[in-house]
Amino acid sequence: MPLDLPSDSDTATLAETFRLLGDPTRLRILFFCLEAPRSVGDIAESLQLSQSLVSHHLRLLRGARLVRGNRLAKQIFYELSDKHVSGMLADMAHHVREDD
Amino acid sequence: MPLDLPSDSDTATLAETFRLLGDPTRLRILFFCLEAPRSVGDIAESLQLSQSLVSHHLRLLRGARLVRGNRLAKQIFYELSDKHVSGMLADMAHHVREDD
DNA sequence: CAAACATATAAATACATATTCATATGTTTG
DNA sequence: CAAACATATGAATATGTATTTATATGTTTG
Numbered sequence: 336m337p338l339d340l341p342s343d344s345d346t347a348t349l350a351e352t353f354r355l356l357g358d359p360t361r362l363r364i365l366f367f368c369l370e371a372p373r374s375v376g377d378i379a380e381s382l383q384l385s386q387s388l389v390s391h392h393l394r395l396l397r398g399a400r401l402v403r404g405n406r407l408a409k410q411i412f413y414e415l416s417d418k419h420v421s422g423m424l425a426d427m428a429h430h431v432r433e434d435d
Numbered sequence: 436m437p438l439d440l441p442s443d444s445d446t447a448t449l450a451e452t453f454r455l456l457g458d459p460t461r462l463r464i465l466f467f468c469l470e471a472p473r474s475v476g477d478i479a480e481s482l483q484l485s486q487s488l489v490s491h492h493l494r495l496l497r498g499a500r501l502v503r504g505n506r507l508a509k510q511i512f513y514e515l516s517d518k519h520v521s522g523m524l525a526d527m528a529h530h531v532r533e534d535d
Numbered sequence: 536c537a538a539a540c541a542t543a544t545a546a547a548t549a550c551a552t553a554t555t556c557a558t559a560t561g562t563t564t565g
Numbered sequence: 566c567a568a569a570c571a572t573a574t575g576a577a578t579a580t581g582t583a584t585t586t587a588t589a590t591g592t593t594t595g
Contacts, residue, residue: 340463340466340467340470341466341528341531341532343459345528345531345532346459346462346463346466347459348531349456349462349527349528349531350456350457350458350459350462351457352457353453353454353456353457353462354453354454354457354458355457356449356450356453356456356457357450357451357452357453357454357455357456357457358450358454358582358583359446359447359450360583360584362446362449362450362453363440363446366440366441366446367440370440374541374542375541375542375543376540376541376542385584385585385586386541386542386543387542387543387544387584387585387586387587388583388584388585389542390542390543390544391543391544391583391584392583393542393543394543394544404542406592408541408592408593409539409540409541409542409591409592409593409594410540410541410542411541411542419526419527419530423523423526423527426519426523427449427519427523428441428445428449430519431441431445431448431449432441432445458552458553460553460554474571474572475571475572475573476570476571476572485554485555485556486571486572486573487554487555487556487557487572487573487574488553488554488555489572490572490573490574491553491554491573491574492553493572493573494573494574504572506562508562508563508571509561509562509563509569509570509571509572510570510571510572511571511572
């Protein structure tokens, strides 16, 4: 199957997604939210990041619809919103442990 | 399954891989080499990129072992060297077309 | 409604990196 | 071995971006 090349638009979309995944801080945030929805404060405290930094990164992830926030009382809980991406992340997390 | 968080080292490795995938030019190169091993000149001509730019990007991809080059006479043919990554790329290329 | 709390935004800075242009390295063939 | 060819490297530049500090927005509860 020849798998013809993705269009420029699709390539741009994919690259943008990968670019967002390509930062260690954002990746940590995503993996943390992959286990369960997490509040901004919990992310900041658990990952030892400033609240501001977490919020900035969440904005980028939100913008690309990689993450979605649900308000519960004062807090906003973030979770992964793209099944392809969350599945792929779980996969990669598994693969990166193997040394084949 | 709780899926405990990747180590810092694994996170760094993953982020580095994603960072490299997060550039449209590099992604185009990778997709092009995904179909078949391609020479530097063929990549440059087919994707309308300067030979220098292609070579710079290939160096980065080589450094991360995402790509591997085999010399045949004067030319060097590059192909994807990481099965996880090539499989994942083919997957993503497929998924990005669907609008679900 | 005011105080407290949780999250978001703005501006500034320091650092990374994609691209170009020029040149070098290495390989083949006459 | 020299000329031609294919690829790689170096330096320079321009642009992007991660992080910090300070402040604003919005939500809840007393």
